[in-house]
Amino acid sequence: MLFLDVFYCGALMLCCTRLCVALHVSHGQQLIPAHHPPLTEHTFPPTETSSASTVSHHVFHSAPCFVDDIFAALCEGVGSDGELTNRTLTQFGICIGSDSSSDSVLLQLAKETNRNQRNGLEVLHPTGVLLAEENKRGMLTLTFDLPQSPLIKLNPVLLLAYESPLTVTGGNLDVTFNGQWLHPNTQSVCISGETQYIMLTGSASEANNHQKWRISVETKTPDMNQSLKDILIGGKSGSKISMTPLLLFSGERGTDTRYTHTSGSSxxxxxxxxxxxxxxxxxxxxxxxxxxxxxxxxxxxxxxxxxxxxxxxxxxxxxxxxxxxxxxxxxxxxxxxxxxxxxxxxxxxxxxxxxxxxxxxxxxxxxxxxxxxxxxxxxxxxxxxxxxxxxxxxxxxxxxxxxxxxxxxxxxxxxxxxxxxxxxxxxxxxxxxxxxxxxxxxxxxxxxxxxxxxxxxxxxxxxxxxxxxxxxxxxxxxxxxxxxxxxxxxxxxxxxxxxxxxxxxxxxxxxxxxxxxxxxxxxxxxxxxxxxxxxxx
CATH class of the missing domain: 2.10.90.10 (Cystine-knot cytokines)
Structure with missing residues (x-):
């Protein structure tokens, strides 16, 4: 089962179904059966390679208008010249002036929210996310559990979304994400006080059943790792992972497999x-x-x-x-x-x-x-x-x-x-x-x-x-x-x-x-x- 949220600018549409899938950690041990009530947080004992880790099971339907706001930001992100504004690039964590392909992907997503186009965006929500900190290097790792879905075979965009712009202490952060599920495998993100969404481009996968994505995260300046950790686990509270992950699938970049209602409105x-x-x-x-x-x-x-x-x-x-x-x-x-x-x-x-x-x-x-x-x-x-x-x-x-x-x-x-x-x-x-x-x-x-x-x-x-x-x-x-x-x-x-x-x-x-x-x-x-x-x- 999966969430399918479909919007278009001007008359944004939302369609959801409840997601009930077992949550696993990176080593494959099942923590919650599929019928268990939603988990909000859980702490694991340290392992040989990681310190105490916090997992947050996001119950997405408890945040009304959250996805709608994301699609509105996309829809309003294109300037009069048909290009993304610098404000939008900063809002989505894209380094201005970089030679990455992220800005072109974001522009394509933004254009697909335009109500004059038939193709829509499809959304898939990970069922859980595990944050771990490795002892030796202090590197953070994020492991996402994804439900079974044919959408995984497409080229997804992983979006780490926050309810409000981030609070960055000690200056802006230049962050590097690494993972075999990313395309390219190494991607740079620039986080400032105006950043609310972190966008990463993924690669297609033929995997079935439950899919796990393990991504390492580190700053270019090691002494800023604590600031990065504060962003990911909600600052001083440290009780749960503060961001909500979701995967966007572009209709134009996909296959004939459709999961969207892009025309008409109820x-x-x-x-x-x-x-x-x-x-x-x-x-x-x-x-x-x-x-x-x-x-x-x-x-x-x-x-x-x-x-x-x-x-x-x-x-x-x-x-x-x-x-x-x-x-x-x-x-x-x-x-x-x-x-x-x-x-x-x-x-x-x-x-x-x-x-x-x-x-x-x-x-x-x-x-x-x-x-x-x-x-x-x-x-x-x-x-x-x-x-x-x-x-x-x-x-x-x-x-x-x-x-x-x-x-x-x-x-x-x-x-x-x-x-x-x-x-x-x-x-x-x-x-x-x-x-x-x-x-x-x-x-x-x-x-x-x-x-x-x-x-x-x-x-x-x-x-x-x-x-x-x-x-x-x-x-x-x-x-x-x-x-x-x-x-x-x-x-x-x-x-x-x-x-x-x-x-x-x-x-x-x-x-x-x-x-x-x-x-x-x-x-x-x-x-x-x-x-x-x-x-x-």
Missing amino acids: PASSQTSFLCELKRFLGDVLPQELPESTPLRLDSLQSLPPLSLGPSSSDTLLAGLINSSSQTIFSFTSRGSVVQVHRGELALSPALLEELRQRLEQSVIKMMEVIREEEEEVGHRAMPRLGRLKELSTFPKKEPAAGESQYRAFLLLKALQTVARAYELQRGLRATRAGPNNPEGGNICGLRSLTVSLTKIVTGPNTANINNCHGSCAFPLPSANNHAVLLNSHIGSGNVDERAPCCVPVAYEDLEVVDFADYGTSITIKPNMVAKECGCR
Whole structure:
């Protein structure tokens, strides 16, 4: 059994099946039977040639949009001149200016993700990976266990993928990979702080059953071996291998053996593409404030009963959500892959559907203005991604809008409202800080931005701006009630032992959480979440 993930740029498609294959170590001893629950980590005793080794069994379906993000990076990696950008080469660990063939292979892969081509990319996931360190030379070895598959007979590309760009200490790393399964057998990789994927070109194999690839890894500078080890096993934690390996097979470079669905799109795959594209868009356009607080679980907050979002949702509920100005968080609680999310549909009345259409058009125009004004902060990818999101949620001009289109248009509207609100708040606070009564200067009680971290969720955002109140409550008291006025007068009369009026929130807004799950989509209201007005109390 094997995973088959197929995407094309603009409407990336994902198709997965669960992989259950026995995991072996390099000497052939079986560690886990095929029916055993997935293994996350395991430590082996040292052998004569290696020290303690860590093996990580990657359960790939627990990382929704992970492969989709890889194919999006490929799709967006070709510049206007039809060549790979230097940023893309660095992102995939290719040494700029080298005479290797890796860049041409990467360009071919990138072009095959283009939606105008029929040939697609096929993906095979190794069932496990073993990292060992040899005592004498300090060289690291990686052993990959591959499931039985005719794809192994093709010319694969081995990709070592990370969830985010690597953290490289002590400068950039020049790394050499050696192995009989590589073609050529020795390949150089340049790793920097912008590298997120390490690409190696493999050779065809006629092997059947379980295939093992053993590859040695070392830096050109021996004293950088520890940095390399940190990258492979996740830095100081050292508890598991941090990268996720996968093999890409090019349709153009393969044989007549096909494992891909490259034409057409189903509602489920379109919805998967939409959710993953929405995640990337929000990551691009939301103001990047990185709080130092410990991430907070959304389910630890007080909530109103969840509201189901589907064809049976009332127009009253949907109209209230469409007109709401509350921040919206897009969460995901399904235990499986994002492709297992229940297919979302809405059934809006014609009047409400027209209102949704108009509001979405206005929000898209407003967002395009924000992107142009904040070009340096937002980045060049935001506008094309907004265009793809709009395509995936466009209503037909003549025929009635399908339930899936209504659903995606609603989610996109809520996302754009949240982003627009974030920038309005950011600009308002900038104007306040520039004014004569700056609350951050301690003059007058007023609202101040406060971003808190949320536990990692699939779509985003992973932070929430809940605001807070700062400043003094000296006379005249801003937004004070009678108690605060009398209390301030009492203290002013010399009764200094009493608590003075404090600058605190006096009005709040709710937070809306859209939760995608196997059984359907729901919206949960978190009341009194965001401070909207300050006063002295």
